Amino acid sequence: MLQPDYSEEVRVAKASGKPLVALESTIITHGMPYPQNVETARAVEAEIRDAGAVPATIAVLGGRLHVGLEPAELEQLARADAVMKLSRADLAACIAAGRTGATTVAGTMIAAHLAGISVFATGGIGGVHRGAELSFDISADLRELALTPVTVVAAGAKAILDLPKTLEVLETLGVPVIAYGQDDFPAFWSQSSGLAAPLRMDSAAEIAAAHLARGALGLAGGQLVANPVPPKAEIARAEITPAIEAALAEAAAQGIAAKAVTPFLLDRIFALTEGRSLAANIALVRNNARLAAEIAKEIATRQG
Numbered sequence: 001m002l003q004p005d006y007s008e009e010v011r012v013a014k015a016s017g018k019p020l021v022a023l024e025s026t027i028i029t030h031g032m033p034y035p036q037n038v039e040t041a042r043a044v045e046a047e048i049r050d051a052g053a054v055p056a057t058i059a060v061l062g063g064r065l066h067v068g069l070e071p072a073e074l075e076q077l078a079r080a081d082a083v084m085k086l087s088r089a090d091l092a093a094c095i096a097a098g099r100t101g102a103t104t105v106a107g108t109m110i111a112a113h114l115a116g117i118s119v120f121a122t123g124g125i126g127g128v129h130r131g132a133e134l135s136f137d138i139s140a141d142l143r144e145l146a147l148t149p150v151t152v153v154a155a156g157a158k159a160i161l162d163l164p165k166t167l168e169v170l171e172t173l174g175v176p177v178i179a180y181g182q183d184d185f186p187a188f189w190s191q192s193s194g195l196a197a198p199l200r201m202d203s204a205a206e207i208a209a210a211h212l213a214r215g216a217l218g219l220a221g222g223q224l225v226a227n228p229v230p231p232k233a234e235i236a237r238a239e240i241t242p243a244i245e246a247a248l249a250e251a252a253a254q255g256i257a258a259k260a261v262t263p264f265l266l267d268r269i270f271a272l273t274e275g276r277s278l279a280a281n282i283a284l285v286r287n288n289a290r291l292a293a294e295i296a297k298e299i300a301t302r303q304g
Contacts, residue, residue, distance in 0.1 A: 002095075004115055007068025013054035014116070017304065019296035021048045021289065022067075022112035022120040022150070025059040025102035028074075029083040030263050031123070032278065038078035040282050044121070044289045051293035058111045060086060063098030067115040077102065085259055087140045105152065106144035109222065118211060118299050119151050121292035123285045124188040125224065127157040127166030129261065130248065137258070138169065146173035150222040151211045153292040155229050155284040156186035156193065159237075160244055160265045163193050171198065176214075176223045178207060180291065186228040189280045190237040197226060204291065208298030227291050233283030235276055243272040 006014065013020055023044060028037045045055035056068045059077055066073065077083070077100070084094045084101035091110060094101040103111060105125050112120050126139025145152065157166045167185065170177050179185055179197030187193035201207050207225055214223070228234075247268035256264045269277045 002065065002114070004065045004067040004111065006115070007056070007066070007070050009054060010056045010068030017300065019053040019293070019300040020056050020115075020117045020119075021053050021292045021296050022108055022115075022117045023055055023057040023289070024105060024108040024120070024122050025057055025077060026085055026104050027123060027285065028078050029080065029102040030085055031266065031281070034078055036278065036282070038075055040285065041074055041078065043282070044285055047286050047289040048121070048293045051290050051297075053293035053296045055289075056112070056115065056117055058103045058108050060084075060091070060094050060099070060101040060103070062100060063095050065095060065111060067111060067117070088144060089140065105141040105154075106139075109144050109148040109150045109152065112150050113148050117150070119153065119292045119296040121153045121285070121289040123154060123281055123288070124156055124158040125152065125154050126262070127161040127163070128169055130160075130162045132162060132165060135257075137261070142166070142169050142173060142175070145170065145175040145224055146221040148222055149215060149220070151207065151225060151295060152222055153225045153227055153288045153295065155188050155288060156226040157188070158262065159188040159190060159193070159240060160248065160262070160269070163187060163195055167195060167198070170224065173221070174219075175221055176210065178210070178223060178225050180207075180225055180227045182228060186226050187237060188284070189229060189235040189240050189277055191228040191231065191234050192237065194237065204294035204298050207295050208302060211295070211299060212302055225291070225295070227284075227288050229280055229284040230287050233280045235273065235280050240269075240273070240277070243269050243277075246272060
């Protein structure tokens with residue numbers, strides 16, 4: 001079994017039984033420009049520490065899987081070029097080739113489980129892309145949620161996706177989709193997608209209990225906790241939808257496909273909303289980190 005390289009902070013936390021929260025790294029390399037990427041990464045880590053848990057940002061650096069990044073490594077990744085985007089299909093190849101890569105939701109879940117980390121905070125998961133009935137473009141994140149026992153805290157699925165089909169696939173795969181504190185499934189930049197969430201829970205304690213109950217039942221896979229963006233940072237669905245549609249039309253016209261789609265769309269929506277989408281993205285990731293820390297602490301308490 002491959003042994004990750006742990007940062008000193010994560011190594012000490014594991015040895016002392018402190019709660020840990022995994023963080024992805026594609027938000028650093030593919031989701032935001034420099035220096036907002038490294039500033040956001042540091043702010044999200046600080047949110048987790050302030051909430052009483054320990055952050056573990058995950059990436060592959062020079063062929064080594066890192067769980068937790070030292071400050072200099074985080075800066076190095078934020079400035080790096082030609083960084084691979086690592087999902088289940090790419091993770092082992094990146095390590096074998098000695099390359100540097102940033103983990104997606106699926107890649108982060110795999111590494112978190114390998115490191116014994118039960119909770120992961122991200123922005124939004126991937127899902128079923130619009131037009132998937134023709135393109136078959138469905139994110140590996142959904143299958144990973146059905147395979148790997150990690151609770152993922154996100155602001156729903158990215159609103160650029162086909163959200164009804166995403167929820168249908170998650171149901172088919174047996175993934176619990178839990179809206180936090182509301183009945184609607186959130187839509188990343190917007191608090192509501194207009195779709196009902198399959199489950200609702202109102203406390204970190206309930207979510208932690210459900211995570212542990214799945215393990216006790218021997219059920220494979222994790223949970224998706226859909227945590228709505230804070231109200232002050234929200235871009236209402238009626239306002240963000242025209243920007244999403246315009247960006248999708250541009251992507252289709254330019255033949256953008258596969259892994260290039262999401263970064264392209266996020267960049268165009270940033271321009272079309274005059275930066276508001278990035279501000280909302282930062283706010284929701286920090287909000288998800290706080291909730292993930294509370295869940296991780298509850299799991300640690302119940303296991304202890």
